[in-house]
Structures are given as structure tokens and as C-alpha cells.
Amino acid sequence: MTGPASLARGVAPARPGTLHARSVTGGIRVPPRPGLTVRFGRGEEPDVDLAVGEDDLRVSRRHGELTYQGQRWWLRNTGQQLVRLPNGLLMHTSSEPVPLAAGYTPLFVTGSGYRRHLVELYVTGHDEPGLVPRRQAATLPPKVWPLDEDERLLLVVIGQHYLLYEEGPRPLSYRRAAAQLAYLRPDAQWSERRIEHRIVAVRHRLKETGFPYPLLHDKEAGAPSDNRLLHNLLRGLVESTTLVPPDLNLLDDDEPPV
Structure with missing residues (x-):
């Protein structure tokens, strides 16, 4: 096989199906040639084309590979440790190869301790010229979801541990939330039942606007607990x-009611 690295360093625009792969120590660009395989791991060339986790003995010398077949790049785990893909998908050596979609795909190779070695993959689509630097372009703001003042206060109370960026946060119970809201807004009559109804209403509304996590029960897959759906929200x-x-300032009883 001709080494992908030797094919990847030109500056011509990438044609559709071109694979861009990058780790902490380098990157390659590989044309969509049927049967071509790109290997990554702790080893050296020519055993691997992209070095990943070079100082981490938990990473295999050949930890994974990408092969171009049927007009798609297929990822396979060939290492001893798991490979993690978006949406929590895990790949073992016994897992079937996974096709890469056009666009960006990050994967993480499990290493020693808490180490996770990032490999960034990008496949040029048919409707784009490839990776184009946009250093001077305005930054796109994050997508934020509309909440009224009561909903914001309620969700800040229930989600205060999330706003402290704690490890493994959990929602406040409706009972404790009702007690805190009664102290903060004694005239608002926040009962546990009212809290539940408002949370359900927010979940239903945001579900229709492309929220990234499940907010409603899936009858076919089996119903997760309401606490799990609240965690997702x-x-x-x-x-x-x-x-x-800064929304935690709403919990300061010295602040005037909003």
C-alpha cells in the first residue's frame, strides 16, 4: 500500500470523500481511493499513518484503521482498549466497522487512567470544497432555548448543582425545590404539582425545537424515568x-423578585 501520509500533504482542494485525520502530534489528508486503509495508534511509520497516544502503553501500536470501500470510509477498532464515538457509541475489536458520515467526527481512544486520546476525523462532502480556514469570520453564538422568567427561576433552583459544574450532578427533588421557591417567592405558590406541570410543559415545548437529548418517553424503547428526562433537560x-x-444570583434572597 502506498502510505497515506505521502499522499496527503498537497495543497490542492480536497475532492468529495477525502479524509482528514488529526491527532495531537500531527495530521494527514487522504484521497478516497478504493481499498486504501489508514491506520492509527502508538506505533511508528510504516505500521501506522497517524500517531496517537505515543507515550501511553494502554494504546495499542495499531489501535484502529479506516478503509475506503463502497464510497465511504469505514472505521474499525483493532486495539485492546475501547474507542468512543459521539452519542456514547463504544467500539470493541469485535464490533462491526462503522461508516463515517460526511463532515466532522471525533473519536477517543481509551488510555491510562483518565486519559482519552482525541482523533479528529473530517470527510469532505459533495457540496463543499473541504476544510477552509475562517480565522477572521465572526464566531457563531451557541443555540440557546427560550425560557420565561418563571421557568428560568424554576430550572435554576432544580438545576443548581449543574450550574456549579459539579461532577455527576443530580436535579433537586420537587419537594426541596418547592420549599426553596416558597422561601424565595412566597406569593407565587410553587407546589410540587405545579413544578411538575411546568417541567413537563418545558420538555414538550423544547422537544419540538430540536433539543439534543431525549425529553419525552419513548413508548417503543421503554420509558426512562422522569428523573432521567429531567437530567437530560x-x-x-x-x-x-x-x-x-450567574443565573444562581436568582437564588439570593436579597435580590428583588423577577
């Missing part, structure tokens, strides 16, 4: 910066 709101740490 709070996680998505914090990750999108819809809720941010």
Missing part, C-alpha cells in the same frame, strides 16, 4: 449556555 440547557452560573 438540565444537561442540555447548561451545555447550550441557556442556563449559566
Whole structure:
């Protein structure tokens, strides 16, 4: 096989199907040639084409490979440790190869201790010229989700541990939330039942706007607990910066009611 690295360093625009692969120590660009295989891991050329986790003995010398077949790049784990893909997908050496979609795909190779070695993959699509530097372009703001003032206060109370960026946060119980809201807004009559109804209403509304995590019960897959759906709601709101740490000022009883 001709080494992909030797094919990858030109400056001509990438044609559709071109694979861009990058790790901490380098990157390559590989044309979509049927049967071509790109290998990554701790080893050296010519055993691997992209070095990953060179100082980590938990990473295999050949930890994974990407092969171009049927007009797609297929990823296979060939290492002893797991490979993690978006949406929590894990790949073992016994897993079937996974096709890469056009665009960006990050994967993480499990290493020693808490180490996770990032490999960034990008496949040029048919409707784009490839990776184009846009250093001077304006930054796109994050997508935030609309909340009214009552909803924001309620979600800040229930999600205060998330806004402290704690490890493994959990929602406040409706009972404790009702007690805190009764102290903060004694005239608002926040009962546990009212809290539940407002949370359900927010989940239904955001579900229709492309929220990134499940917010409603899936009857076919089996119903997750309401607490799990509430966790998904709070996680998505914090990750999108819809809720941010300064919102915790709403919990200061010296502040005037909003």
C-alpha cells in the first residue's frame, strides 16, 4: 500500500470523500481511493499513518484503521482498549466497522487512567470544497432555548448543582425545590404539582425545537424515568449556555423578585 501520509500533504482542494485525520502530534489528508486503509495508534511509520497516544502503553501500536470501500470510509477498532464515538457509541475489536458520515467526527481512544486520546476525523462532502480556514469570520453564538422568567427561576433552583459544574450532578427533588421557591417567592405558590406541570410543559415545548437529548418517553424503547428526562433537560440547557452560573444570583434572597 502506498502510505497515506505521502499522499496527503498537497495543497490542492480536497475532492468529495477525502479524509482528514488529526491527532495531537500531527495530521494527514487522504484521497478516497478504493481499498486504501489508514491506520492509527502508538506505533511508528510504516505500521501506522497517524500517531496517537505515543507515550501511553494502554494504546495499542495499531489501535484502529479506516478503509475506503463502497464510497465511504469505514472505521474499525483493532486495539485492546475501547474507542468512543459521539452519542456514547463504544467500539470493541469485535464490533462491526462503522461508516463515517460526511463532515466532522471525533473519536477517543481509551488510555491510562483518565486519559482519552482525541482523533479528529473530517470527510469532505459533495457540496463543499473541504476544510477552509475562517480565522477572521465572526464566531457563531451557541443555540440557546427560550425560557420565561418563571421557568428560568424554576430550572435554576432544580438545576443548581449543574450550574456549579459539579461532577455527576443530580436535579433537586420537587419537594426541596418547592420549599426553596416558597422561601424565595412566597406569593407565587410553587407546589410540587405545579413544578411538575411546568417541567413537563418545558420538555414538550423544547422537544419540538430540536433539543439534543431525549425529553419525552419513548413508548417503543421503554420509558426512562422522569428523573432521567429531567437530567437530560438540565444537561442540555447548561451545555447550550441557556442556563449559566450567574443565573444562581436568582437564588439570593436579597435580590428583588423577577
